[in-house]
Amino acid sequence: MSPQELSISDYTYSLPAERIATRPLPRRDGAKLLLHIAGAQLDRNFWDLPRLLPPETLLVLNDTRVVNARVVLHRESGARIEVLCLEP
Secondary structure, three states, rough: HHHHHOOOHHHOOOOHHOOOOOOOOOOOHHHHEEEEOOOOOEEEEEHHHHOOOOOOOOOOOOOOOOOOOOEEEOOOOOOOOEEEOOOO
């Protein structure tokens, strides 16, 4: 699929607030994993991931951290300015 064919509606779904984790589990590999196959959503656990991935899959790990780096400013004219700081 090319980027021109992507639509935000393809990634929009209902997720109840009570299904969103607010803190990590004591055993991180016990976290829930939402699997989407052929239009169906299945609940799995993160420890199931190795057997769910097709052979020869390249798995890239991202250990970056998110920081509060978005600053919203308002001009006297009423204009809203949003600044996203990518580096400290």
